[in-house]
Amino acid sequence: MPARDLFRNERYTLPHNGKPFTLINVSRGCPYSCIFCIAPVYYGKRLRRHSLAYVLDEIERCQTLHGIDQFLFWEEIFTLDREFGVSLCEAILERSWKISWATTTRADRVDLEFLQLMRKAGCDLLGLGVESGEQTILDVAKKQEKVEEVVNAVALCKQAGVRTMGHFIFGLPGETEASINKTIEFGLGLGLDYLQCYAAVPYPKTELGLMAKRNGWLTSDRWMDFDFGGASVMDVGTIAPEEVSIARARMFRSFYLRPGYMLRQAKMLLSHPRQLAQASKFLNWMRSSKVSAS
Numbered sequence: 001m002p003a004r005d006l007f008r009n010e011r012y013t014l015p016h017n018g019k020p021f022t023l024i025n026v027s028r029g030c031p032y033s034c035i036f037c038i039a040p041v042y043y044g045k046r047l048r049r050h051s052l053a054y055v056l057d058e059i060e061r062c063q064t065l066h067g068i069d070q071f072l073f074w075e076e077i078f079t080l081d082r083e084f085g086v087s088l089c090e091a092i093l094e095r096s097w098k099i100s101w102a103t104t105t106r107a108d109r110v111d112l113e114f115l116q117l118m119r120k121a122g123c124d125l126l127g128l129g130v131e132s133g134e135q136t137i138l139d140v141a142k143k144q145e146k147v148e149e150v151v152n153a154v155a156l157c158k159q160a161g162v163r164t165m166g167h168f169i170f171g172l173p174g175e176t177e178a179s180i181n182k183t184i185e186f187g188l189g190l191g192l193d194y195l196q197c198y199a200a201v202p203y204p205k206t207e208l209g210l211m212a213k214r215n216g217w218l219t220s221d222r223w224m225d226f227d228f229g230g231a232s233v234m235d236v237g238t239i240a241p242e243e244v245s246i247a248r249a250r251m252f253r254s255f256y257l258r259p260g261y262m263l264r265q266a267k268m269l270l271s272h273p274r275q276l277a278q279a280s281k282f283l284n285w286m287r288s289s290k291v292s293a294s
């Protein structure tokens with residue numbers, strides 16, 4: 001059990017509501033083979049998870065000992081072991097815990113019934129690895145997913161009342177100006193609540209890392225440059241690394257600066273003064289970080 005008493009838990013708050021928040025590690029490992037992903041390399045391909053009793057105990061301790069009721073269930077694919085996920089949600093409901101949590105999954109591993117149960121149990125944000133709107137890029141990346149499955153997953157989340165965060169990667173092998181345009185158009189049309197974009201990073205021991213080495217795609221060998229939130233360190237030959245940074249900035253701007261989106265966010269912030277203060281801190285952080293610089 002993590003020694004949370006060593007932390008000043010009140011310092012770790014969510015940017016949108018200012019409430020203390022923490023991570024609960026539920027499982028590790030992913031059986032998929034996406035070429036860019038460090039998770040199977042880092043955690044292995046076999047799913048290993050804590051017992052239901054352990055996870056429940058940790059959630060309860062966070063609430064009673066540390067006053068934390070906002071969580072991120074930290075695992076690669078929350079819905080991979082559906083039976084476990086259902087048991088966890090049912091146990092939360094049985095205890096009548098008023099908690100709120102976010103987690104991540106794959107678009108092809110969701111169904112309406114499970115999403116509705118997750119929502120009832122407090123899930124209000126689900127991260128989905130979309131990566132690209134171009135099927136050929138998903139195929140080269142060995143994502144084993146169809147773009148239609150992403151469209152379906154976002155629609156199901158909406159129906160269940162679970163907000164969505166889409167994760168996108170630019171600069172994967174085969175990326176071109178046309179595929180970037182397609183991905184941006186796809187991402188904007190999905191109806192996501194939030195999105196995050198990254199540069200593809202050829203991490204050592206991933207298949208992408210091996211491809212980059214073999215094909216001479218690396219533009220830097222400085223480990224500190226291998227940052228998915230920074231400039232691209234890979235030239236895959238079909239798109240310049242600088243274009244990857246421009247694409248990220250374009251997608252961020254096109255999504256977050258849409259008048260309708262800004263109006264909705266402004267209304268939400270004005271109705272919650274605490275959120276307004278937090279949002280201003282968040283914007284300052286964005287301004288000073290690589291997110292806005294790239």
Ligand code: SF4
Nearest residue numbers: 030032034037039076
């Ligand atoms: S991107 Fe997701 S599905 Fe693919 S290997 Fe990584 S954790 Fe697994």
